[in-house]
Amino acid sequence: MIENLHAPSLNLLPPDWRALIAARLAPDESVRACCETDLTPDLRYATGVLVLTTQRLLHLAGAEPEHEWPIGADLALRQSDYAGVGLVEVTRGATRLAVVRFSLAHSTGATHVVAEFARLRLDGGLAGVPPSPCPECRGPVDPASGVCAACIRELDAPPSTWTLFRLWRFARPYRTQLFFGFLFTLGSTFATLIPPYLTMPLMDKVLIPFQNGTPIDQSRLILYLGGLLCAALFAWVLGWARTYLLALVSERIGADLRTTTFNHLLGLSLEYFGGKRTGDLISRLGSESDRICVFLSLHALDFATDVLVILMTAAILFSIDPWLALTTLLPLPFIGWMIHAVRDRLRTGFEKLMRVWSEVANVLSDTIPGIRVVKAFAQEERESKRFLVANQYNLALNDRLNKTWALFAPTVSLLTEVGLLVVWGFGIFQISQHEITVGVLTAFLAYIGRFYARLDSMSRIVSNTQKAAAAAKRIFDILDHVSSVPEPRQPLTIPVVRGRIELREVGFRYGSRQVLRGISLEIAPGEMIGLVGQSGSGKSTLVNLMCRFYDVAAGEILLDGVDIRNLSLASFRSHIGLVLQEPFLFFGTVADNIAYGKPGANRAEIVAAARAAHAHDFILRLPQGYDSLVGERGQGLSGGERQRVSIARALLINPRILILDEATSSVDTETEKEIQRALENLVRGRTTIAVAHRLSTLRKADRLVVLDRGRVAEIGSHTDLLAREGIYARLYQAQLRQHEEGELAGVHP
Amino acid sequence: MNAQFTLERSPRGRLILTLADGSCHHDVLPVRAFPLTAPDEFVALVSALGQELVSIDRLDELPAATQQLLLEALAPREFVPRILGIEKVSTFSTPSVWTLQTDRGPTQLTLKAEEDIRRLPGGRLLITDNHGLQFMVEDQAALDPRSRRTLERFL
Ligand SMILES: Nc1ncnc2c1ncn2[C@@H]1O[C@H](COP(=O)(O)OP(=O)(O)OP(=O)(O)O)[C@@H](O)[C@H]1O
Ligand SMILES: [Mg+2]
Numbered sequence: 001m002i003e004n005l006h007a008p009s010l011n012l013l014p015p016d017w018r019a020l021i022a023a024r025l026a027p028d029e030s031v032r033a034c035c036e037t038d039l040t041p042d043l044r045y046a047t048g049v050l051v052l053t054t055q056r057l058l059h060l061a062g063a064e065p066e067h068e069w070p071i072g073a074d075l076a077l078r079q080s081d082y083a084g085v086g087l088v089e090v091t092r093g094a095t096r097l098a099v100v101r102f103s104l105a106h107s108t109g110a111t112h113v114v115a116e117f118a119r120l121r122l123d124g125g126l127a128g129v130p131p132s133p134c135p136e137c138r139g140p141v142d143p144a145s146g147v148c149a150a151c152i153r154e155l156d157a158p159p160s161t162w163t164l165f166r167l168w169r170f171a172r173p174y175r176t177q178l179f180f181g182f183l184f185t186l187g188s189t190f191a192t193l194i195p196p197y198l199t200m201p202l203m204d205k206v207l208i209p210f211q212n213g214t215p216i217d218q219s220r221l222i223l224y225l226g227g228l229l230c231a232a233l234f235a236w237v238l239g240w241a242r243t244y245l246l247a248l249v250s251e252r253i254g255a256d257l258r259t260t261t262f263n264h265l266l267g268l269s270l271e272y273f274g275g276k277r278t279g280d281l282i283s284r285l286g287s288e289s290d291r292i293c294v295f296l297s298l299h300a301l302d303f304a305t306d307v308l309v310i311l312m313t314a315a316i317l318f319s320i321d322p323w324l325a326l327t328t329l330l331p332l333p334f335i336g337w338m339i340h341a342v343r344d345r346l347r348t349g350f351e352k353l354m355r356v357w358s359e360v361a362n363v364l365s366d367t368i369p370g371i372r373v374v375k376a377f378a379q380e381e382r383e384s385k386r387f388l389v390a391n392q393y394n395l396a397l398n399d400r401l402n403k404t405w406a407l408f409a410p411t412v413s414l415l416t417e418v419g420l421l422v423v424w425g426f427g428i429f430q431i432s433q434h435e436i437t438v439g440v441l442t443a444f445l446a447y448i449g450r451f452y453a454r455l456d457s458m459s460r461i462v463s464n465t466q467k468a469a470a471a472a473k474r475i476f477d478i479l480d481h482v483s484s485v486p487e488p489r490q491p492l493t494i495p496v497v498r499g500r501i502e503l504r505e506v507g508f509r510y511g512s513r514q515v516l517r518g519i520s521l522e523i524a525p526g527e528m529i530g531l532v533g534q535s536g537s538g539k540s541t542l543v544n545l546m547c548r549f550y551d552v553a554a555g556e557i558l559l560d561g562v563d564i565r566n567l568s569l570a571s572f573r574s575h576i577g578l579v580l581q582e583p584f585l586f587f588g589t590v591a592d593n594i595a596y597g598k599p600g601a602n603r604a605e606i607v608a609a610a611r612a613a614h615a616h617d618f619i620l621r622l623p624q625g626y627d628s629l630v631g632e633r634g635q636g637l638s639g640g641e642r643q644r645v646s647i648a649r650a651l652l653i654n655p656r657i658l659i660l661d662e663a664t665s666s667v668d669t670e671t672e673k674e675i676q677r678a679l680e681n682l683v684r685g686r687t688t689i690a691v692a693h694r695l696s697t698l699r700k701a702d703r704l705v706v707l708d709r710g711r712v713a714e715i716g717s718h719t720d721l722l723a724r725e726g727i728y729a730r731l732y733q734a735q736l737r738q739h740e741e742g743e744l745a746g747v748h749p
Numbered sequence: 750m751n752a753q754f755t756l757e758r759s760p761r762g763r764l765i766l767t768l769a770d771g772s773c774h775h776d777v778l779p780v781r782a783f784p785l786t787a788p789d790e791f792v793a794l795v796s797a798l799g800q801e802l803v804s805i806d807r808l809d810e811l812p813a814a815t816q817q818l819l820l821e822a823l824a825p826r827e828f829v830p831r832i833l834g835i836e837k838v839s840t841f842s843t844p845s846v847w848t849l850q851t852d853r854g855p856t857q858l859t860l861k862a863e864e865d866i867r868r869l870p871g872g873r874l875l876i877t878d879n880h881g882l883q884f885m886v887e888d889q890a891a892l893d894p895r896s897r898r899t900l901e902r903f904l
């Protein structure tokens with residue numbers, strides 16, 4: 001009976017704790033929420049559980065004494081976190097009863113407990129049992145996916161180590177060509193094995209009888225020599241066809257690999273790029289994909305041929321004379337063992353080497369764009385040293401690898417020489433016993449030459465294989481990365497976007513650092529919102545969330561009533577015109593840059609957008625007008641000019657939503673006024689979110705939202721906020737004073 | 750600016766700072782300016798609003814009681830488990846889940862990318878997991894050979 005009453009609410013608990021908690025519940029008590037904890041108060045690891053029931057709060061943790069607090073009017077919970085450790089403070093009145101600590105893996109669950117606690121206080125526990133929690137973190141789940149939003153990103157499985165075989169995905173489209181390539185390989189390999197076979201009758205049936213006084217059989221001789229020539233020609237033709245075909249295919253596979261990786265990279269979120277260095281990514285996509293390509297076209301092929309030759313030779317040798325064959329194959333296991341022993345060390349070495357290469361590229365990609373700073377502070381020496389250090393590390397690693405590697409190849413040679421010696425000895429012994437003929441021994445020696453040459457080349461390929469495996473791993477690292485801003489499985493579409501944006505209890509963190517908390521805001525279609533606040537208060541972050549560059553950590557953002565996570569990214573962003581704090585122009589003409597978001601735009605549209613952004617005049621002053629090259633290595637543009645080009649770029653796509661993050665921060669006051677006038681026309685009818693430090697820029701805003709350390713501090717019109725005499729009023733007064741002082745001194749602020 | 754000040758703890762467990770000029774601040778937080786390279790120098794007492802109230806040049810020049818109070822307040826904010834051994838890693842590529850022995854007990858960390866391992870001066874390593882929690886390897890040479898080899902693969 002009692003069990004039945006508890007059953008649904010007990011499902012909220014993690015399985016390990018169910019029995020323990022059930023034993024402690026009173027008959028009329030049920031569980032409302034719970035979260036796992038993993039730290040003790042003195043910060044040691046121990047699993048525990050924090051349970052909220054209809055009557056009390058329970059905390060069980062490892063060997064620690066268990067706690068319970070009845071829910072009274074003055075019991076309060078407060079959650080916070082710092083540097084990766086989250087805590088819930090339990091207070092009664094002015095005294096702190098306890099601090100429950102956990103690592104951030106459990107913070108969603110804890111947030112849920114705190115929220116449920118607040119609800120319980122409101123409705124007195126009348127509401128039914130909340131839905132089953134996320135199996136991962138015990139937080140509330142998203143009904144669509146069955147997992148909570150915070151856990152989706154953690155479910156990505158690590159890639160397997162058999163990376164080279166994973167290249168098959170890219171080879172599949174070329175399987176017919178590959179099949180023919182393989183046939184050619186088989187044929188040409190076979191052809192190269194014919195000549196030694198012919199030496200046997202040549203020796204025994206022609207040369208030795210001749211030595212013993214029999215005249216040379218002309219027709220036989222011509223037959224054998226002709227056979228040799230044919231085999232050589234055959235091998236040549238097939239070898240050419242095979243090499244050409246496979247080189248063709250491998251180049252294509254390499255190109256596909258690069259394209260796919262780049263496309264995948266483009267789909268990844270800003271979070272990914274925030275954690276990666278440019279040089280590293282460039283080296284992965286460039287030189288390392290090339291290494292895979294070379295491996296596929298040359299080494300993989302060689303390797304396949306080698307294996308074939310070795311197998312075929314072994315078969316032929318055994319068919320001629322099993323005992324001699326056995327002695328020939330003697331060094332094989334040793335070489336196999338050596339390859340195995342060296343392989344691991346080489347692969348890790350090569351992987352490390354590539355990382356060091358990336359480091360070298362990183363120094364370059366850091367220094368070259370920052371060259372002005374380097375020169376301004378006269379730090380050429382220091383950068384040169386940084387480069388030298390990276391290079392030296394590269395050298396040291398190479399030296400270490402080469403030590404292993406240099407020993408490897410000669411050892412293989414030595415073993416093969418010894419093998420040859422053994423065959424000579426054993427062969428002569430067998431001839432003396434009349435078990436084999438001289439011809440057989442000659443043929444064996446000819447085969448063995450090839451055989452060992454192949455073994456040698458195969459062992460050399462070990463290093464290339466390991467290089468390619470390491471490179472493949474680093475490429476698949478990119479390919480396996482799942483975007484933390486995922487495309488919805490079934491994207492919804494909004495037929496006509498009106499531009500109503502709603503933020504509900506939005507929270508966000510960069511890593512372990514909480515930047516935004518509990519932001520709720522409704523923006524009507526066509527409304528202009530001014531976002532103000534101190535530097536670092538989270539304005540740009542909020543804008544990033546609205547563009548879905550990052551996904552919210554808590555709460556939701558709705559566009560016309562639809563969660564933006566349910567809209568396809570491309571269609572969602574096509575409604576947004578964005579002008580950023582640091583405008584970025586691509587290498588290309590001014591016109592290309594303006595038309596970036598709408599590649600099909602005609603010239604009239606481009607000029608109109610430029611006019612509207614007050615960029616037209618200065619563009620006309622450029623030597624080649626709209627056809628001037630800008631961006632890297634192009635015509636230099638000033639900060640304000642760049643900003644106006646990027647405003648034009650945003651305007652051209654005629655978005656429903658316009659987001660201006662300090663769009664006019666680097667233009668002088670006169671130009672700003674001009675742009676302002678232009679924007680006023682354009683803002684009309686569009687939902688606009690404008691971030692600005694210069695409050696005068698936001699005079700036309702319908703409402704101002706003041707952010708303070710990640711929270712909304714004040715909302716209202718300019719006059720409302722001035723009357724309230726809060727943060728905004730202080731900011732405004734300060735700027736006004738500064739402005740007046742500026743006027744007195746005869747300079748603009 | 751080792752100004753005169755007194756520090757005490759409220760029943761709620763927060764620090765209350767009284768400055769020489771008699772002003773009293775609740776909820777102050779101690780913050781180290783160089784937590785990694787010089788933890789005992791330049792410790793600031795910061796108000797709840799994030800403004801620096803007092804700057805302490807050297808922690809060990811303070812009276813013992815105050816020092817004790819500060820260290821206690823700092824401890825929970827400085828949760829950096831020291832890695833004593835790496836028992837198992839799920840894979841040598843990333844993301845990789847490591848099963849660890851730390852000075853705070855056994856645990857796991859998920860390494861998102863190799864870049865999350867930061868080399869500190871003095872041969873120490875600082876490893877940030879997917880939730881932003883940091884782990885420290887004080888001395889690579891002091892680890893057991895197996896852990897060291899495992900770690901090597903990621904460096
Ligand atoms: N990529 C990031 N990783 C970690 N922290 C970040 C990142 N970007 C911003 N922050 C932090 O988040 C906080 C808010 O930054 P944000 O850029 O939103 O400020 P802002 O209000 O736009 O400031 P400003 O007016 O100077 O542009 C800052 O404390 C900043 O240090
Ligand atoms: Mg900003």
